[in-house]
Amino acid sequence: MRLCEALALIGWGERTALEANRSKAINGAWKTRIQNRYFEPHSERYWRSKAHHFILEDGPDDHDYGETTLASQRYPLSKAPIRWILSGSSERSDPQLFEALQDLRPQIIERLSSEDYGDGFSFLGLQFNFSRHDDLYVKEEYYNSESDVPADQTLKYWIKPRLKLGRLTQKNGYWHVRGDRNFTRAFAEKTLPEQKTILAEDFENALTIAKGKLKKKLPDYDVERLNADPQNILKTWRAN
Secondary structure: OHHHHHHHHHOOOOOOOOEEEEEEOOOOOEEEEEEOOOOOEEEEEEEEEEOOEEEEOOOOOOOOOOOOOOOOOOOOOOOOOEEEEEOOOHHHHOHHHHHHHHHHHHHHHHHOOHHHHOOOEEEEEEEEEEOOOOOOOOOEEEEOOHHHOOOOOOOEEEEOOOEEEEEEEEEOOEEEEEEEEEEOHHHHOOOHHHHHHHHHHHHHHHHHHHHHHHHHHOOOOOHHHHHHHHHHHHHHHHHO
């Protein structure tokens, strides 16, 4: 992590720039992932605790160097300013949209970079939450309004807004916005062209909301171009 952080400041020369990020797995284990600006992994290693310190799991060196905390590097690489995470039920609940989003992701990652619009903003991140109406074990679904719930509803359900963005927050000197897009069973039953049209509108609305937040904190950031460039990619995506 320290090496990646130092090279982020002085430059990587002809080598591919990398960044180191820590995260916690579902089982509670900490890991460090080293990746490039396209989110492609260079290395991913887990840590285990020894007394009050951390050492690499399955590493050749079992020496305790006194690492008591794990951290992500400051000065992250400039990457795609729009990102999303799919809930675990996405592939089963809406396979056609799952495949379409897998096709869209590399287009956004390869063609957009947050530094192209100015300094200080990192990303708009959306959590895509899909209903579990087809799940084998836990059946539940989302509705965007109580009035949408049918009278004969038997599955457990949640009332969640279609799109909700949180506050503009800062971490390691960079601003970001996170939010949720909650998908209903009715959305999953639409045709793929209809889904793409609706989701393109959601991206546009999310960017518009983020633009209003950014104008107050980062007046020099080119929010107009940040809004326009993704729309060109989404237009092509919708047509295919």
